[in-house]
Each structure stands twice: as C-alpha cells, then as structure tokens.
Amino acid sequence: MTLPGVWGHLRANDLQRAGPRRLGWIAVLSVMVPLSLVLAQCGRAPNASTLAANAQAPAGDTFNDRFPTPRLTDRFPSASENFVQRQPAQPSPKVQAEPAPYRVASLGPTVPYQRPDQGDQTTLVSLKSSAFPYLGNNPRTDEPFMNITKGDRRGHRSYGGRVYWQDETYSDSRVLMHVPEHFDVRKPGVIVVFFHGNGATLERDVRDRQLVPQQISDSGVNAVLLAPQLAVDAADSSAGKFWQPGGLKRFLDESSGHLASLYGDAGAAKTFANMPVILIGYSGGFLPTAWSLEVGGLGNRVRGVFLLDAVYGELDKFASWIEHNRTGFFVSAYTRYTKRHDQELIQMLKEKGVAVTDALDGPLRPGSVVFVQSADGVTHRDYVTHAWTDNPVREVLIKMAASPALTRVAAGEQSATSR
Numbered sequence: 001m002t003l004p005g006v007w008g009h010l011r012a013n014d015l016q017r018a019g020p021r022r023l024g025w026i027a028v029l030s031v032m033v034p035l036s037l038v039l040a041q042c043g044r045a046p047n048a049s050t051l052a053a054n055a056q057a058p059a060g061d062t063f064n065d066r067f068p069t070p071r072l073t074d075r076f077p078s079a080s081e082n083f084v085q086r087q088p089a090q091p092s093p094k095v096q097a098e099p100a101p102y103r104v105a106s107l108g109p110t111v112p113y114q115r116p117d118q119g120d121q122t123t124l125v126s127l128k129s130s131a132f133p134y135l136g137n138n139p140r141t142d143e144p145f146m147n148i149t150k151g152d153r154r155g156h157r158s159y160g161g162r163v164y165w166q167d168e169t170y171s172d173s174r175v176l177m178h179v180p181e182h183f184d185v186r187k188p189g190v191i192v193v194f195f196h197g198n199g200a201t202l203e204r205d206v207r208d209r210q211l212v213p214q215q216i217s218d219s220g221v222n223a224v225l226l227a228p229q230l231a232v233d234a235a236d237s238s239a240g241k242f243w244q245p246g247g248l249k250r251f252l253d254e255s256s257g258h259l260a261s262l263y264g265d266a267g268a269a270k271t272f273a274n275m276p277v278i279l280i281g282y283s284g285g286f287l288p289t290a291w292s293l294e295v296g297g298l299g300n301r302v303r304g305v306f307l308l309d310a311v312y313g314e315l316d317k318f319a320s321w322i323e324h325n326r327t328g329f330f331v332s333a334y335t336r337y338t339k340r341h342d343q344e345l346i347q348m349l350k351e352k353g354v355a356v357t358d359a360l361d362g363p364l365r366p367g368s369v370v371f372v373q374s375a376d377g378v379t380h381r382d383y384v385t386h387a388w389t390d391n392p393v394r395e396v397l398i399k400m401a402a403s404p405a406l407t408r409v410a411a412g413e414q415s416a417t418s419r
Contacts, residue, residue, distance in 0.1 A: 121179045121262045122213050124202060129250040130228045131240030131288065132170040139243050139291075146170075158236045169234045175255065176202040177262055178213035178225035185268040187222050190276050190303065191252065191259075192397075193292075194227040197283025197310075198235045202227060210282075210384035212393060219397040223278075224263075226255055230288065237284030237312075239291050248296030252277065277301050278400070280393060282308040282384050290314035293321040300327060304364070306396050307332040309374075309383045311341040319348045322369055329368040331360065331396055333387045337380055342371055360388070360395075363402035 138145045148155040148163050155165040164170065183189065196206050206212050206227050216225050228251065231238055241247045256273035260266050277298060281289030286307060293302065294317045305321065311332055322330050334342045346356050349369065356369050364370075374388045389395050 118264060119181045120213070120217050121177075121181075121264075122207065123177055123262060124174045125177055125255075125258045126173045127175050127228075127251065127254050127258075128173070129241060129247070129254045130173040130175050131230050131238075131242055132173060133166065134170060134238075134240035134243075136241075136244060138238075145238070145240075156236075156238070158234075158238075160235065162235065164231065164234050164236060169232050169236070170238075170240070172229040172232050174202060174229050176206055176213070176225065176227040176229075177255070177258060178216060178227075179259065179262050180217040180224070182217075182220065183222055183224060183263065185263060185265060185271050189222040189224070189271075190278055191255075191272070192216060192223050192225050192278045192280060192393075193248070193252075194225060194393075195279070195281045195285030195288045196227065196230060197285050198231070198237060199233055200230075201233055202229050211391070212384065215385075215391050215394040216397065218391065219394040219401075221397040221401045223397060224259055224272075226252075226259075230285070235284075237287040239288035242288040242292050242296070245295045246297035248277075248292040249298055252298070274301075276303040278304040278306065278397075280306045280308065281310045283310055283380065284312070286310040286312050286314060290317040293317055300325065302328060304329045304400060305331070306393070307334075308387065308392065309333065309335050309338050309380055311338045311345055313341070315341065315345045315348060318345060319352065322349060322354060323352050326367040328366065329364045329370075329400065331364070331368075331370045331372065333360075333372040333374060333383075333392060335374050335378055335380055335383065336376070339373065342373075346371055360399065362399070364396070364399045365403045 134145055136145060137143060138147075145156055146154040146166060148157050153165055153167065155163045156170065157163050194206065194212050196202075196210075200206065212227060213225055216223050230236075230240070239247075242251070253273060257266075257269045259272045260269040279289050279292060279302060289305065289307065289310070291314070292298075293305065296302075302321075302325070305318075305328070307318075311318070311334060318330075332342055332345070349356055354369055356371060358371055358373070360370050360372050372388050374383075378386060378388075384393065385391060
C-alpha cells in the first residue's frame, strides 16, 4: 500500500482512538514507505529525458577537450629528439627508473641551416632544352630551320643570306650557370636569363668580356644566372627551341636541378623551379626574348624585361607583354643604332595608354616602363658593360631590389659596395 493509501485510512478520529502502540507502528511505516520508493526508482532504466540531459554536457567538459592530443605536424623530429611511443597497452608493473624524457618539436630549427662554404660558382652545363640543336621550323617562313644540305652536312641560310652549318654553329647545347656566394635559397630570389647577341660565345664574351656573372654578384641581389648558348660566334639571332610553345618553361624546369646542385643543396630544386624570372636580351638576343614572352609558357613568373640596345624587331610582342603584365617592369636602354625602333615602340605603348618614362633615377616598381637613351660615343659592342652607366645589368638589378614591392619577390640584402 502506498503512503497516500495509508494516510487515507487513518482519519483524524482514528488517530484519537489509537493507542501508543498503534501510533508507534504508524511512525515506522512513514519512514519505510518513502525509502522503498527511492530504491524502486534506482532500479529503473534511465528515461529519454535523462539521456538527453546527459548528452548536452557543457562544451569543453570532456577529457579530449581538456587534454587534446598533441599535434606534432610542424616538422619531423630531428635525430637528437626522443619521442616516447605511447602504447594503448596493458597495465604494466611499476618500475623505479625514471621514464625516458621527451619534448615537443619547437617551431625553430634544432640545427641552424648552413650551406657549404664556397665562393661564387660558375659552370657550363649541357641541357636538352637549350636553344640548339634545333630541328623544327622557322616561324618566320614556317619552313624547316635547317634548309641547306651538302652531302651529310645540314645548315641554315640566315636572313642575310649566309650559310651556317649545324655542326659548327647550331650544335652547342651548353648553358652558363652562375650562383653568387651570397645567394640564399631561403630568401626571395630571382633567376636572370641572359640572351647574348650575335657573334658571341659563353666563355669569351658573356663571362669574360661582358662580365654578366660578375655584375650579378656585384649587385648583391639574391639572383642566379642562366645564359644559353645561341648561334656560336655567328651573325644570327635565331631563337632555336625558344621559338617553341613552352620552350622557356622547359628550359627553366630542366635547369632547376642543376642550379640546386651548383648551389650545394639538392633539396633547393623545387624552389628554383618556381622562382620568378628576369629576361635580359642584348642586341640579337631580342629575338629569343620576344618569343619567350609570347610563347614561353611562364605567365606571370616573368617579373621584368631588360633590353640592351636590342629593339630591332618583334615590337608587337614586346608591346603586348607590357600592356598585359602590369606587375612587371620593362627597361630598354638604347643607342642611336636602335633609336628609331625604340621610338616606334614608345608610340605604340602611348596609344595603348601605357605611361612611359625616360629616366632610370629611382626604384623599378611594378608596371615601370622606362626607355633610356645613351649618350653619343657609347658603342654597341661594349654596351653590356658601358651603356648610360657602367655595368648596366648590375644597376638594373639594384634598382629592382630598391622597390619595396619587388623586394618581396626578388631581392636579398645588397652588399655594402652596391649601395
């Protein structure tokens, strides 16, 4: 009988007639009955509302929330770090020895990065993707580039009518590569691709006479050099494989591993493969420069173009690149020999609404378009070392590095002598 039932039978007058013994019995019942109700409730299964209430525990009140699993994803542990392997294993007997210590990997490197001690590194490397040998068509005529045969020999008749033989003029696949001593692959850097002019070789002219590797080192800018051999010591500006769509990109992709090896860190190949590029064309080097801008396949990786007395043609390609690439710079320095073509290109750009300046007296900013005329008496042959200023390659790189916007992309710390 429940508690209400018991008290229902005990009316007020019954209580008055009940003796002490009956009242004692009633008191016992009044204690035992509520206790039996509590025990009965404990034996029941939890209802839905109870489960819902438990499921809605406050956020952050679980073990995993309060003690999250460590995330050791910043880097792999070095050889000096000892990470204890935690097993979900069975309970093990207590031991008196102290557990092996471990620590979480720090954000900074345990061992400072150190490139092997070495000075400027310059070498010649043969690449399949270099300008020559080239067995494709001449895009000017859409006919085979090798258009002359004499017995087993094949050759090319140039625009001027002279015949150059493949085995003498178009068989050198080497590339001059240069990594300055101060170059640091961890900093923003740039690859300079230099297209030499007519009548040149890499050692005699690009390295020793025009001093292109030395000018890059002297600039103090975080830059490396690639200079492919074009027609060997010939009055010919043919672009070879740089005429082909994607030619410049293939050239840079193949070069990346060799630059990393020359730098002394094979792991740097991926960085070189994605590094921004500056194209420099001297004299007859205008042709591979123009075609590399048009079909080279690099897109906005080309962050600057520098022409050294080199506007002899392909004006539409240069104008198109300038108009559609306002994040890069364009500089053309010229003598009286190319003045007419430079002025024609200036007029084309003005008609397109592109602002042009004739002074290179400040930093080269994104979108800078500069045409610099050299003084009378400056010779075309010496233009790579003596233009409107001495060592113009060095000068342009320094002015590029002086721009805060371009510094993020290509500049390292300048040496004290280059400021």
